Amino acid sequence: MPPRTLTVTLPPATANRNYPIHIGRGLFNQTALYRPHLISRQVLIVTNTTVAPLYLDAVRSALTDYQVNSVILPDGEQYKDLATWQQIFDVLLAQRYGRDCTLIALGGGVIGDMTGFAAASYQRGVAFIQVPTTLLAQVDSSVGGKTGINHPAGKNMIGAFHQPAAVIADTDTLMTLPERELSAGFAEVIKYGLIRDLDFFNWLAHHADGLLARDPALLATAIERSCQHKAEIVEADEYESGQRALLNLGHTFGHAIETGTGYGNWLHGEAIAVGMVMAADLSHRLGWLTNEDVDRVRQVLTAFQLPITAPLELTAGQMLDLMAVDKKVLQGKLRLVLLTALGAAQVTSDVPMEQLRMTLASASVSRGIAWLT
């Protein structure tokens, strides 16, 4: 398949802010994809210990005309913290990078979020390019400008909205992605189906085996359709004052799982999968979904090798405590994204505590966490 390019269209501020999302095989070393977005010759590649040996040289080979430095951070959600983030500035300043430099985030969601927030903050804002190497980053986190780091008490609590200058998604990286990471990425793909595209949800259910087998054509379709959804939502509501919140289906639950079990033990997509089951279960308890709908959500997630039950070590009370620090809390009220049907979602701050407790209690029993071991 030839590469495809989508465009995220945003209102201009001090400059044009539209940006391309390039999706395809063998894109890493295509200088022409980077060049239009590099302002000066100063380029810093931020990556991690897992990705660097695989792809750093390929990206560097596209940038031989530039002054390229790199920072190789430790790999994992547990390093998405202030101390690790500071290492990016140490290099930028040691190399005397100016306001016209460009950062390149080469890695998954953690690298993208940290690099984006460093770009947002260095000298009060420099440009950056997302080069996502995981399915999750290619379909979700690299697009839309949400950047940030974790606080011990809450996921992504420190950050900024800062749009990338371009997204370069080389799908060849998915061939080396560990199975667990591939499945985790599909949680966010399935999410688009659940909140706004029932056809896509059914298509994913039908092609689960082929997608997990990494059929390139199927993967390209899944990524492109996901990015289309993400771009449409971000274009309509960049700063999440409305419908962008729907992208957080399962995330209030999921963030509590990630924080409560210790960053890095659950992958983000795994926690989101369980969170989506909880959201579906709660939607059923409110009479918005049928029991069959909820089962269907469980079945499709399971087909993608994703967990559907909460970690045994977290009680419902602990989950509630952790959920109370979520970014969607307003006026002290928890706001949750729930499903009004498969393919349609809504934000509500009107969830009876009793129903929520029952959802949490029922999700944490039974099957255990055998899938984690």
Next chain:
Amino acid sequence: MPPRTLTVTLPPATANRNYPIHIGRGLFNQTALYRPHLISRQVLIVTNTTVAPLYLDAVRSALTDYQVNSVILPDGEQYKDLATWQQIFDVLLAQRYGRDCTLIALGGGVIGDMTGFAAASYQRGVAFIQVPTTLLAQVDSSVGGKTGINHPAGKNMIGAFHQPAAVIADTDTLMTLPERELSAGFAEVIKYGLIRDLDFFNWLAHHADGLLARDPALLATAIERSCQHKAEIVEADEYESGQRALLNLGHTFGHAIETGTGYGNWLHGEAIAVGMVMAADLSHRLGWLTNEDVDRVRQVLTAFQLPITAPLELTAGQMLDLMAVDKKVLQGKLRLVLLTALGAAQVTSDVPMEQLRMTLASASVSRGIAWLT
């Protein structure tokens, strides 16, 4: 004098971004000045160990209807760092503050910059109110939305543009301000005169004694005129793509002095005073100012008890090294704000290195640093 209110008018983004600057005596405990800008009941006051015993209770007394917590940081430029900054988030999360909370910066420029950057970053952006308690903060840093923290290698290198919801400048605080801090604040006041208002510069020169004696009417005039200049420039160029850079007269030199001598040893305004002398001297070497102009700059700064010679411990070579990491460097070229006349400034990237070296060398000889001891 009755309180006066200026307005900073900015283009709306997701919401109206215009904000008032209230200037006057006894404003701290006026609930009506805060209330319109508080979205939820959650308010966090960020202050420091020097200001808290003096004014924290007064501000709290205006907010009895709110859930008010406070963070008391150590006082000084040397604490404007990531580790101290993180303490703000620790409290925000421990108290489960939501996206609709408001931060209040009660202190000088360091507190304002750190609090503003925390507000820019907490949950990707919450509101904050500037309550400046130093002259420098009242005339300059509390207005305009520049926020940030220092990196060991460079001043204000990590930060964001994030406008306050209001500025409440209670001029009674100037009565308790140490003399050295008062003088430091006048460096930024004099700056407005030098870059765009010769009448104001001459007025300041004429009233130096009365201003240092803290005559309330003179102080109010100086603060209001300074804030008018700042507001006009920020309105015209919020993100410093043009004329806002003129506000950095003396700052490339000054930041190098602050970083090179160790944060907290020189006050920001003191370093800027010397930086303005250097800028004037260099302007003279380029034929833009007369020798008499440069002497006049030195005289007025001296009248305000400000230093006019560089620290002995920094060589011209060290200064040049430190200046190379300044935010105004673009395409590897140093950009400096110079004076084309008293009352008129210009940014130039065309400074001959030889002249710059002579300016640095001549500024660091002779008078010593007796004024520091």
